[in-house]
Amino acid sequence: AQSVTQLDSQVPVFEEAPVELRCNYSSSVSVYLFWxxxxxxxxxxxxxxxxxxxxxxxxxxxxxxxxxxxxxxxxLRKPSVHISDTAEYFCAVSSIYTDKLIFGTGTRLQVFP
Amino acid sequence: GAGVSQSPSNKVTEKGKDVELRCDPISGHTALYWYRQRLGQGLEFLIYFQGNSAPDKSGLPSDRFSAERTGESVSTLTIQRTQQEDSAVYLCASSPSRKNTGELFFGEGSRLTVL
Incomplete structure (x- = not known):
């Protein structure tokens, strides 16, 4: 089985700053990965x-x-964020052998002016 | 329509009642998925269909939950004897064939509130 961990539930950042949203997965077989x-x-x-x-x-x-x-x-990374990037970001994983897509709990990116 | 359509968008029901949630996938999409999103939590996989068969029902939380799909068209998620913990947004997604594109197209969800 596959699982996904998003350690950061919220990430506050100022506009034009860089951002990284972390995602780790677990799987015993090869995977496909998505944001x-x-x-x-x-x-x-x-x-x-x-x-x-x-x-x-x-x-x-x-x-x-x-x-x-x-x-x-x-x-996930972006070198310079905009206010419009404020959103919830979900990492997802699936085994290459199945169509089942498993999502993480999400990271809320809040961009401040 | 152009996208995945879900109805109702909002449903308030009393504990113990049955509810049906409907999903109209994008025309021609063979795969259809149901997810549940509880407040402040991630997306919880419920079930997916390939055509009208369901290869994976492992995510259905209990036997109160069932889903069916007519051909490669509409799907209905039914929750019997609803409980307060069933309150969530139920999301439907479709895909032409996920292994080809890796992309699911999501509807805007059906928000279920069980009083």
């Missing part, structure tokens, strides 16, 4: 994904994440 974002009063949408190939993946809105197999991590 989803939920803006206030909106549904979840895919931010980026790692399926195979380059371990550094780029997503929408200037976000990127790096897959680190040895540390079983998939941290």
């Amino acid at each position: 989803y974002v939920q803006y206030p009063n909106q549904g979840l949408q895919l931010l980026l994904k790692y399926l195979s190939g380059s371990t550094l993946v780029k997503g929408i809105n200037g976000f990127e994440a790096e897959f680190n197999k040895s540390q079983t991590s998939f941290h």
Whole structure:
């Protein structure tokens, strides 16, 4: 079975500062990894994904994440955040053998002016 | 419609009543997922369908919960004899075939409040 841990429930940051949202996963088999974002009063949408190939993946809105197999991590980063990045961010994992997607508990990113 | 549609958007019910939540996936999407999101918590996997079969029902919390899907179309999540701990937002998502794109398209959810 797979599991995901997002250690930070909330991350406050000032506008234009860099941010990192942490995600660690557990799995005995190879995985696919995802970050989803939920803006206030909106549904979840895919931010980026790692399926195979380059371990550094780029997503929408200037976000990127790096897959680190040895540390079983998939941290999300952005070099300079905007007020509009305020949202809930969810890390998710699935085994490459199934379609079941398991989500973490989410990290609320609050960007202040 | 263009996206995943869920109804009702809001449902308030009394403890012990049955409720049905409906999901209309994006046309042509073969996979359909149900998740539960309790206040302040992450998304809890409930069940997913590939076509009208459910390969994985492991997330259904109890036998009060059931779900069905008609072909590759509408799905209904039914909760019998609701309890207060069932209060949550129930999210539906669909995918053309997740292994190809890795992307689920989510609806805006059905908020269930059990009094």
